[in-house]
Amino acid sequence: MTIYDGADAPYWNGLTEGRLVLPQCACGDWLWPAVSQCGTCGSENIQWLEQAMRGTIFSWTRTWHRFGFTENIDLPFISIVATVEGCGIRLLGRLDDPDQIDPVIGENIYGKIGATRVGERDIPTIIWRRG
Ligand SMILES: [Zn+2]
Structure with missing residues (x-):
C-alpha cells in the first residue's frame, strides 16, 4: 500500500x-x-x-529523558546512525539494547523493521541489533 x-x-x-x-x-x-x-x-x-539491512554503527546516543513523539518508547533507548553495508548511506534508527551496553563505533549490526507508535500511527522504524 x-x-x-x-x-x-x-x-x-x-x-x-x-x-x-x-x-x-x-x-x-x-x-x-x-x-x-x-x-x-x-x-x-x-x-x-x-539493500540488505546490515551495516556498522557510525554514531549513537542514549536517551534518558522523554521528549516529543517518544511517549511509546521505553526509556532509556539508543538512537544510532548506521552506515549501510554496500552503499554507505547513513540511516537513523534505534538499537535494540536489552542489556544497556554502550555501542562501539564500527560495530557490526543488522536490522529488522519495527515500528514507532506516534499518536495513533505506527511509523516504520529500523530496529538494529548487534551481530
Ligand atoms: Zn548522478
Whole structure:
C-alpha cells in the first residue's frame, strides 16, 4: 500500500512492505537524503534498489529523558546512525539494547523493521541489533 509521498516515499513504502530500498543515480552515486535529481550529474534517472539491512554503527546516543513523539518508547533507548553495508548511506534508527551496553563505533549490526507508535500511527522504524 502506498501511503507516503515526496522524494523519499519509496523508502517509507519499502519499509512498510518489509524491505529496505535506497536510491542510486545512473552515475553510480547513492543519494541520501532522497532527492529527485542527482546533485553530482543532474540526472533524474534514479533507481531504488533493495539493500540488505546490515551495516556498522557510525554514531549513537542514549536517551534518558522523554521528549516529543517518544511517549511509546521505553526509556532509556539508543538512537544510532548506521552506515549501510554496500552503499554507505547513513540511516537513523534505534538499537535494540536489552542489556544497556554502550555501542562501539564500527560495530557490526543488522536490522529488522519495527515500528514507532506516534499518536495513533505506527511509523516504520529500523530496529538494529548487534551481530
Ligand atoms: Zn548522478
